[in-house]
Amino acid sequence: MTTPHFIAAAGLVKIFRVADLEVVALQGLDIECERGEILALVGPSGSGKSTLLNALGGLDRPSAGRLEVDGKNLLKLNQFELTTYRREMIGFVWQQTARNLLPYLTARENIELLMTLAGQGGKQKRQWADELLDAVGMREHANQRPTQLSGGQQQRIAIACGLANRPQILLGDEPTGEVDWPTAQMILKLLRDLRDRFGLTIVLVTHDPRVAAWADRTVAIRDGRTSTETMRVDDDQPQPMASGEAAPAEQPPTFEELVVLDSAGRLQIPSEQRVLAGIGRRAKVELVAGGILIRPSDDERPTIPLNEPSAGPNHSSLYSSEPLPGSGEQPPKRKLPWNHRT
Numbered sequence: 001m002t003t004p005h006f007i008a009a010a011g012l013v014k015i016f017r018v019a020d021l022e023v024v025a026l027q028g029l030d031i032e033c034e035r036g037e038i039l040a041l042v043g044p045s046g047s048g049k050s051t052l053l054n055a056l057g058g059l060d061r062p063s064a065g066r067l068e069v070d071g072k073n074l075l076k077l078n079q080f081e082l083t084t085y086r087r088e089m090i091g092f093v094w095q096q097t098a099r100n101l102l103p104y105l106t107a108r109e110n111i112e113l114l115m116t117l118a119g120q121g122g123k124q125k126r127q128w129a130d131e132l133l134d135a136v137g138m139r140e141h142a143n144q145r146p147t148q149l150s151g152g153q154q155q156r157i158a159i160a161c162g163l164a165n166r167p168q169i170l171l172g173d174e175p176t177g178e179v180d181w182p183t184a185q186m187i188l189k190l191l192r193d194l195r196d197r198f199g200l201t202i203v204l205v206t207h208d209p210r211v212a213a214w215a216d217r218t219v220a221i222r223d224g225r226t227s228t229e230t231m232r233v234d235d236d237q238p239q240p241m242a243s244g245e246a247a248p249a250e251q252p253p254t255f256e257e258l259v260v261l262d263s264a265g266r267l268q269i270p271s272e273q274r275v276l277a278g279i280g281r282r283a284k285v286e287l288v289a290g291g292i293l294i295r296p297s298d299d300e301r302p303t304i305p306l307n308e309p310s311a312g313p314n315h316s317s318l319y320s321s322e323p324l325p326g327s328g329e330q331p332p333k334r335k336l337p338w339n340h341r342t
């Protein structure tokens with residue numbers, strides 16, 4: 001069955017078997033991504049982000065479910081077809097530059113090696129390498145080795161390497177995880193430029209909410225399932241920031257965080273939020289004016305009154321225990337899936 005989405009996962013399951021143990025890394029995950037979109041995947045460590053990224057990249061096979069990219073269900077491809085898919089469609093950028101670049105080759109040689117492996121040669125190869133070096137602003141550093149470059153410059157070359165095979169999808173697992181924030185902003189701006197220039201679809205895994213704020217959409221994953229989606233609600237694009245500049249404090253973007261329901265109508269309430277609301281195994285669900293109210297059942301007394309404004313640390317988001325995206329000083333406004341009753 002084909003879907004109109006460029007990337008669509010439904011009920012995706014991944015079970016790792018280690019000795020006698022089974023680890024369920026993806027527990028029926030649903031996600032969609034449109035062509036040309038920049039999607040950020042966030043979530044606690046061990047929630048299944050890398051597993052999803054590896055499945056998308058054709059590096060690993062999900063155990064069950066559906067994972068379609070451009071109308072092809074990756075679970076139905078044989079090993080040869082999956083390798084072809086990866087070679088033709090996917091570019092990777094990893095957190096560790098050591099995984100991206102060979103230290104004894106120059107920047108250009110690193111890019112050209114990957115082009116050779118992708119079956120390109122001759123003049124065409126040279127031209128595409130030049131175009132990529134220009135696109136990432138590294139033409140004048142083409143003949144330097146990684147050790148002669150800064151961390152940010154190395155990641156620029158790594159991104160060019162990720163594009164060597166002319167992929168449609170660029171996957172990044174914490175691509176800004178090892179650089180400082182000004183450098184990270186430069187890389188994120190570059191990714192947006194490259195998306196516009198080459199029509200890429202970009203999926204980034206990050207634990208940094210500031211990185212997620214650069215994406216068009218952020219999907220939070222918890223326990224191998226999609227938990228919430230955060231979208232920009234103002235029509236402003238993220239303000240491109242020059243390297244070294246702090247984020248502008250005056251007009252933080254507004255985000256709206258929405259809880260995601262699966263195809264059967266199930267939604268996930270994270271355990272810390274259930275504790276805060278005093279909800280145990282059972283809850284009352286009532287249709288009220290303007291929505292649906294979920295309350296503790298009568299035999300499960302709330303430990304914290306629902307109308308007490310700030311219980312514990314900053315629970316400004318019911319679905320996120322992480323700080324909100326934006327600059328450190330002034331967090332952006334955020335609309336929540338639902339608010340404490342007042």
Ligand code: ADP
Nearest residue numbers: 016018023025044045046047048049050051052
């Ligand atoms: P994240 O990237 O969100 O930190 P992962 O996708 O790496 O999470 O891991 C999800 C779960 O699957 C974790 O419990 C992890 O220990 C387990 N896992 C990941 N890869 C493997 C593997 N190759 N073998 C066994 N278990 C794995």
Ligand code: MG
Nearest residue numbers: 049050051205
């Ligand atoms: Mg990971």
